Amino acid sequence: MDIKNYIASGIIELYVMGLCTAEEETELIELRQQYPELDRAILEYEEQVENKMQQNGTLPAAAVDEKILSQLASLKPPADIINMPQQASVKNIHRPANWWKAVAAAAILLFVISGYYNYVLLKKNDRLKSLATTGTSTETLPLSDYTVITNPAITPVAMYGVGTHAICRCTMFWDKKTGKAYIMIHHLPKSSSSKDYQLWAEADGKVVSIGIINDSIRGRFIEVENVPANAIAFSVTLEKAGGNSSPTVAETYLAGKI
Amino acid sequence: MQQPHYTEAELVAALKRYDNVAYQYLYLNYRSAIYNNILQIIPATETANDVLQDVFVQVWKNIEKYDTSKGRLFTWLLKLTRNMAINQTRIKNFKVHSQNEDITNYVTSIENKNPDETAVHHIGLRQQVHKLRAEYKDVVELAYFQGFKQDEIAQLLQLPLGTVKTRLRNAIIELRKELV
Known part of the structure; x- marks a missing residue:
């Protein structure tokens, strides 16, 4: 050409x-x-x-200037563009810098959030360790639903009401690796001061106590420890305060199988 | 108030960030040239004022479409201004002219208007165009000030498309000599 x-x-x-x-x-x-x-x-x-054209312009009236300048001062950006980084087409040389900054900012933000989250979990673990007693008692802990439910290692166990207690429901989220389980009560009558709900696990043909359910805190996970890794079924019975060495079968409120 | 100063790249970047101050700067910096261009097409001051305002609001709404690789900001502004002013005249003329008027007569009636006869006299491109020889003047008038496409002009003036292209190019080269 x-x-x-x-x-x-x-x-x-x-x-x-x-x-x-x-x-x-x-x-x-x-x-x-x-x-x-x-x-x-x-x-x-x-x-x-x-x-x-700039040399041969015509100025509008001052009132027109005032009106338009006022309008330009009050215009709002589109909803999806608030302090958006400049477009790549404006100045290509700026694109990598902005891209890097955005990623860096996101990484820092994630790091801070993750750090805070880890700190919270550590504090909770410390509380768990200090409070937990093996075999005969349990503590209620405000672990977040999210943390427990989204844990991929968790095995959920649905427990249904037995006999006249058919309306009762709870779900146990069992972490076989750690031996911990988190119980969420959906429906269970309040126990009297002289009675406690006790949680049992069936393993190797034996039924063993894995803890007393302190049902004073509802809507939160109740954590129990030392759940036998080979447990095949669970149940909840109403026992005397402090629990029994073996379950009172007639007082079984909940039962569930793996 | 102390006005900021922007390079063109800085101004475009600020406009794309929807920085209100940058839009005010844009207006103050370009309004006289833009207003003059509007007045070339719409001599009526009140309507021209409305179009001036609309142009800068449209810049705000369409700034993401502006591509620096296709030209300077002013060139984009000029095109936007011309399109909006022409649209305005078409809306107005549609209302004024009877619906059964033949489009060719309508175009000719506007074409024959001498800018010197308009109520407000503004020195500008249109005057330069009207100094051109008639065959050049017609095609530029229809293309630039009335927004007709080249094939539409060929149809309106009953000329081959090639002739329209040649006349338009020659005309605009002539204009350049006057413009710069």
Whole structure:
């Protein structure tokens, strides 16, 4: 292509004045990337037009200025664009910097959140260790539903009401690896001061106590420890305060199998 | 109030961030050139004022579409301004002209208007265009000030498309000599 003839053809003037056909515009945009002299010629004419028009402007009335400036001051950005980083097309050189900054900011934020979350969990674990007693008692702990339920190691065990207590429900989230289980009571009558609910596990043909359920805190997970890894069934009975060495079968409220 | 100063790249970046101060700067910096361009197409001051306001609001709404690789900010503004002003005249003329008027007569009636006869006199591109020889003046008038496409002009003036293209290019080269 004879780029000098092309530049002199009037196409640049048509383009800058917005009078090109779509095809002419597409061709010119492609060619300006191949021919720096064309690109320079376009920019030069754009600047000439701008300078000439800026020199021959007409000022609107002051009241018009005031009205428009006031409106421009009050315009709100589109809802999905609030302090959006500048577009890549504005200045390509800035894109990697902004991209890096965004990722860095996100990483720092995640790090802070994760640090805080770990701190909270550590504090909770400390509390668990200090409070837990093996075999015969349990403590209620406000572990978040989210933490327990989303743990992929958890085996959920649904426990249903037995006999006249059919309305009773609870779910146990059992972590076989750690031997801990978290019990959420959905429905269970309040125990009297002289009685406690006791949780049992059946393993190796024996039923063993894995803890007293302190049901004073509802709507929270109740944690128990030392759940036998080979347990095949669980039950909850109402026993004398402090618990029994073996379950009172007639007082079984809940039962569930793996 | 101390106005900020922007390079073009800084201004575009600020506009794309929807920085209100940058839009005020844009208005103060370009309003006279933009207003003059509107007045070339719409001599009626009140309507031109409305279009001026609409142009800058449209910049706000459409700034994400502006691609720096396709031209300077002013060139984009100029195109936006021209399109909006022409749209305004079409809305107005649609109301004024009877619906059964032939489009060719309508175009000719506008084309024959001399800008010197308009109520408000503004020095600008349209005056330069009207100094061109008639065959050039017609195509630029229809293309630039009335927004007709090249094939539409060929149809309106009953000329081959190639002739319209040639006249338009020659006309605009002539104009450049006057413009710069």
